[in-house]
Each structure stands twice: as C-alpha cells, then as structure tokens.
Amino acid sequence: MMQIEIIEMSDTKAKFILKDGTPGLANALRRVLISDVPKMAIDNVEFHLGPIMVDGREYESITPLFDEIVSHRLGLVPVPTDHELFVFQKDCVCEGEGCPNCSIMYSLNKIGPCTVYSGDLVPLGNEALKVKDDLIPIIELGDGQAVLVYAIARMGTANEHVKWQATHGVGYKYMPIISVDPKLCDGGSKCTDLCPCKVFVMDGDVAKAENLLQCSLCGSCLKFCDMKAISLTEDDTQFVFTMETDGSLTAAQTLDYALKDLQARFAKFCEDLPDA
Ligand SMILES: [Zn+2]
Structure with missing residues (x-):
C-alpha cells in the first residue's frame, strides 16, 4: 500500500517521500499535481x-x-x-x-x-x-x-x-541506496570532502552515507573513491518529491486533492473493468 511521508511542509512548499510505489504511480501523481488540481x-x-x-x-x-x-x-x-x-x-x-x-x-x-x-x-x-x-x-x-x-x-x-496551474516545480527523484563496504574503505574521506551534496560523514575510520535525501544521484562518489568501496543504486519503490504552489492553494491542500483525485480515478478504472 502506497504511503506518503512528509519531510517538509510549509504554506507553499512541500517535500515528501512516496513509499511502496512504482515509477508509474509516481509519475501519475506528478501529472495530477501539475494539470488536474483546480x-x-x-x-x-x-x-x-x-x-x-x-x-x-x-x-x-x-x-x-x-x-x-x-x-x-x-x-x-x-x-x-x-x-x-x-x-x-x-x-x-x-x-x-x-x-x-x-x-x-x-x-x-x-x-x-x-x-x-x-x-x-x-x-x-x-x-x-x-x-x-x-x-x-x-x-x-x-x-x-x-x-x-x-x-x-x-x-x-x-x-x-497554464493560468489554472496551482503547482510549480513538481518533480521527484528515486531514493538512492548507497552502501560503503567497510572492508574496502580506507578512511581516505574523499567522499566526505568531494560529494557535492554532502551525503557522506566519517564514522570512525569508515565513511557512511548519512544524508540520503540530499543525494542527487550524480555518482561522483563512485568516481572519487580510490578503493571502489561505494555502491550506489536507485530504489524504484521510493520517490523523493518536491513541489511548490503559486499561493492560490496551500501545498497541503494541493497534495490532498491530487491524492484523492488519483484514488477516485483508480477506483473508477477498477469499476469499469469487466468481471473476470
Ligand atoms: Zn454559478
């Protein structure tokens, strides 16, 4: 069952994680947020x-x-x-x-x-x-x-x-999965220094990926690490969303409307399917 975890929510800005979803669902939510919120x-x-x-x-x-x-x-x-x-x-x-x-x-x-x-x-x-x-x-x-x-x-x-578009800058990225092999890491701290998104911290002698939400999946850590101790993949069931509204609606109202709208569409689609 898809879940939403709110990371930030202000009047006009929101950042949240869509969990247990699929790429299709994430894109459907993005498109409803852009074009279908009245x-x-x-x-x-x-x-x-x-x-x-x-x-x-x-x-x-x-x-x-x-x-x-x-x-x-x-x-x-x-x-x-x-x-x-x-x-x-x-x-x-x-x-x-x-x-x-x-x-x-x-x-x-x-x-x-x-x-x-x-x-x-x-x-x-x-x-x-x-x-x-x-x-x-x-x-x-x-x-x-x-x-x-x-x-x-x-x-x-x-x-x-477009004047009826309540949202701006709606986008998402896949949640990164980053692991550091402690057997290979030599504590050279290149990743902590050179990662442009400051994802890594040192945990004793070994680097650790801590600020996952900041990761832009640029992959520069893979290049910098001399020991090839880092692995980076994308989780295609979790998506980090950011969005803003133009102020005509709050970010919370917009997200709420979009989720209900999607739910109603899926319900209607299921209803319309012929009985198997
Ligand atoms: Zn009227």
Whole structure:
C-alpha cells in the first residue's frame, strides 16, 4: 500500500517521500499535481472605454500595454481558491452564467502616474478573496492615464490553460541506496570532502552515507573513491518529491486533492473493468 511521508511542509512548499510505489504511480501523481488540481484564475476582463473623471480631472482610459496583455497578466495572478466554496462553472446551479458559487469578480481602478499592482485588485463582496501576493506589477500608468477594469475569476485546471496551474516545480527523484563496504574503505574521506551534496560523514575510520535525501544521484562518489568501496543504486519503490504552489492553494491542500483525485480515478478504472 502506497504511503506518503512528509519531510517538509510549509504554506507553499512541500517535500515528501512516496513509499511502496512504482515509477508509474509516481509519475501519475506528478501529472495530477501539475494539470488536474483546480484553482480560480481571472478569465474574463472588461475594460472601461472613454474618459474617466476623478476629482474634476479627466483621465484617459489608456495604458502603455495592449488590453490583451493586461488581461493576460491579470490571468496569471494567483487567486485564492477554496474547493469547498467554489465549483466549476459547468457544474454550477447557474448553468454557466456566472454566480458567487462559481466566480469571483474583482475591480481594478487606478489613476496615473503609478504602478498598478496585483494588490490593487479589489474583490467585490467577500474581502477574504483578496489576492495574497500584493506586489506583482501589472502595468505602469503615466500622467493622465487611468485604468478601470472588471475582472472575473473562475475555476479551471491546467489542462485548459497554464493560468489554472496551482503547482510549480513538481518533480521527484528515486531514493538512492548507497552502501560503503567497510572492508574496502580506507578512511581516505574523499567522499566526505568531494560529494557535492554532502551525503557522506566519517564514522570512525569508515565513511557512511548519512544524508540520503540530499543525494542527487550524480555518482561522483563512485568516481572519487580510490578503493571502489561505494555502491550506489536507485530504489524504484521510493520517490523523493518536491513541489511548490503559486499561493492560490496551500501545498497541503494541493497534495490532498491530487491524492484523492488519483484514488477516485483508480477506483473508477477498477469499476469499469469487466468481471473476470
Ligand atoms: Zn454559478
């Protein structure tokens, strides 16, 4: 039975070991983490056209960037996502029209000269849906320029577009199996000095592989050891995973979703198999 051992877990980063798995299972988990965890992202942006009056002064609703580039930049801003709160628009009671169960509306209203940041997006309604990364620059407005925008976020997955990708840098390596033959080791400590990942320590006169999780499987220890005392292989049942999220979901929520999603897929697959 596959198991997960958490090594590190912060809000947006995780490192864990998948135990008793197979290479296929590890890759399936990687792919679900990348493409199938739903998140909210801005998908529809409406620009106010024409002059904007602020305090008796007329501003032009114009920016140095094309509207479509501004829209694209807004799409990539991580939008806080709660899987309990939101559903896909296609599954929503509103039948895809857009409602508070399936979408979040933001307004962006700034006059130049200034830099417009992600933090300037104001959620209409629930203040808790304010984006967490305040300082992502969107546009720079010159004097007399202004932007007034309504942006709607909806749920999607990265299968559709990368802006709905909740994770970044998802990868894994095989767990190394390193052993030092104490009969051959001459205590020359070349491996402790020269291993770039600092995997080895001296245990009396004999080297010992201690920091296995740091090993990048580069194999330089095999080259450096004059006595050929080290053996290095890969364990294809254990995988060391690292992943990050963009902040729209926590690393724990993302991993939890991916594991449940995989489990449901396997269950469905078993159900669909004809009885033997
Ligand atoms: Zn809806």
